[in-house]
Amino acid sequence: MIKLSHFIWAFCASFLLCSISASADGFDVIKKNKCESCHDFTGTLGVNKSGLWRKGPALYYAGSKYQDGWVEEWLQNPERIRPAGAFYLDHVQTGRKYNVIRKETLKDHIKLNAKDAKDVAILLADLTAKNSLIKAEHYDPTMKAGPLGEMMFNKIYGCLACHSIEPNYGGLSGPELYTAGQRLKPEYMLSIIRDPQAWNHKTWMPTRKINEEDMQKLVNYIISLSDNNTSTKPHALESTARNYRVYCMQCHGIAGSGSGVNSRDMAVPPRNHTDGKYLEARTDDELFQVIKYGGLSINKSALMPPWGGTMTDTEIRNMVKHVRKLCDCKYTGPKTK
Numbered sequence: 001m002i003k004l005s006h007f008i009w010a011f012c013a014s015f016l017l018c019s020i021s022a023s024a025d026g027f028d029v030i031k032k033n034k035c036e037s038c039h040d041f042t043g044t045l046g047v048n049k050s051g052l053w054r055k056g057p058a059l060y061y062a063g064s065k066y067q068d069g070w071v072e073e074w075l076q077n078p079e080r081i082r083p084a085g086a087f088y089l090d091h092v093q094t095g096r097k098y099n100v101i102r103k104e105t106l107k108d109h110i111k112l113n114a115k116d117a118k119d120v121a122i123l124l125a126d127l128t129a130k131n132s133l134i135k136a137e138h139y140d141p142t143m144k145a146g147p148l149g150e151m152m153f154n155k156i157y158g159c160l161a162c163h164s165i166e167p168n169y170g171g172l173s174g175p176e177l178y179t180a181g182q183r184l185k186p187e188y189m190l191s192i193i194r195d196p197q198a199w200n201h202k203t204w205m206p207t208r209k210i211n212e213e214d215m216q217k218l219v220n221y222i223i224s225l226s227d228n229n230t231s232t233k234p235h236a237l238e239s240t241a242r243n244y245r246v247y248c249m250q251c252h253g254i255a256g257s258g259s260g261v262n263s264r265d266m267a268v269p270p271r272n273h274t275d276g277k278y279l280e281a282r283t284d285d286e287l288f289q290v291i292k293y294g295g296l297s298i299n300k301s302a303l304m305p306p307w308g309g310t311m312t313d314t315e316i317r318n319m320v321k322h323v324r325k326l327c328d329c330k331y332t333g334p335k336t337k
């Protein structure tokens, strides 16, 4: 029944996993599907095959990395995690404005049936080669970044450059992080942010000094992205034009020129969205902020309300583009006055 193939012996030698019983079926599935042609299960393949020019992410520390249950589920329904593949240079080419992903070079991942997925998951859960790194971390779920999360992730620590925080928004050379809360152990996230090389010493994720409190906040921010992702916001992704009609025209007016039905008695008039001269001195980030957090957040009138509870970040980003259309302008630098 248990086939002690060469492959199994390699496993046994490196991990003393020879109490095989439960994992034996998992070995068979891995062997049958040639999983080891793309993944390092033993930590012995060396930098080129396992780290840099790899065909798939290393799995020899899978038991230290993934949340319980995630592997089993993903193998039955493997949705892409790395937008540009396991190593981006294998999958990009020059484009008109910037380098683009060669979609046709990205293959769909092999899909397993429920039993095979379970058997493999049991086996992978035993591969805990880097558990000492996990044990060294202390995750604190109470240290939240709150509304500053995206600012830390984007502006302060530059993480957005390589990681997406929602589908189609953010960098593409690293794994997307809006599902990381379901996929990864918080301790693993802390550890790889602290010292990416400890997990893959040729990784193209840079090492940055971050204080302990901010590390916890970054991880809690990443986890909160998954919460957004699963909560079905009732008004997610309405069309931008409709959002503008429903939410903005009451003050900014049907034509967007600031003369909405509410504007008559307002102490501060709603901004004229067709005024290119004014709006070209505002950056897209400033517009995003005022729409999400309201006038007060940028020292303007509280009469401009915060819309963060009404629209998703994606909808707000689209709204910024909509305002840019109304003013027929883009940011050209600070006002000279």
Ligand code: HEC
Pocket (backbone or CB within 6 Å): 029, 030, 033, 034, 035, 036, 037, 038, 039, 055, 056, 057, 071, 074, 075, 079, 080, 081, 082, 083, 085, 086, 109, 110, 112, 120
């Ligand atoms: C042709 C190469 C190839 C083969 C064969 C292959 N994989 Fe993968 N695997 C990949 C790539 C590439 C990814 C990254 C997918 C992504 O980021 O969207 C991946 C991702 C994974 C992941 C998720 C890990 C993570 O952090 O993203 C698991 C688990 C996994 N593979 C297990 C397996 C198992 C088990 C088998 C055999 C049944 C297998 N793979 C066969 C290339 C392969």
Ligand code: HEC
Pocket (backbone or CB within 6 Å): 057, 157, 158, 159, 160, 161, 162, 163, 173, 174, 175, 180, 184, 189, 192, 193, 200, 203, 204, 205, 206, 208, 218, 222
């Ligand atoms: C220059 C690009 C780049 C930057 C900047 C960057 N990362 Fe990464 N990150 C990566 C890559 C590539 C990986 C995959 C590591 C590997 O498999 O070798 C990764 C992995 C991760 C992971 C684990 C994801 C997984 O599925 O294994 C987390 C969490 C993470 N990064 C968080 C951050 C945070 C937080 C920051 C900002 C402090 C950041 N990263 C900055 C490229 C980057």
Ligand code: HEC
Pocket (backbone or CB within 6 Å): 243, 244, 247, 248, 249, 250, 251, 252, 262, 266, 268, 269, 270, 271, 282, 286, 287, 290, 291, 295, 299, 300, 301, 302, 303, 304, 305, 307, 319, 323
């Ligand atoms: C209840 C009335 C009201 C509603 C509704 C409203 N706004 Fe405003 N908005 C204002 C007022 C008043 C100002 C001017 C604030 C000031 O200059 O101090 C303003 C200013 C702005 C500005 C300019 C900020 C700047 O940098 O000077 C933008 C952009 C904006 N609103 C977008 C929107 C969008 C998009 C919506 C719909 C989602 C919206 N507003 C809905 C009242 C409103």
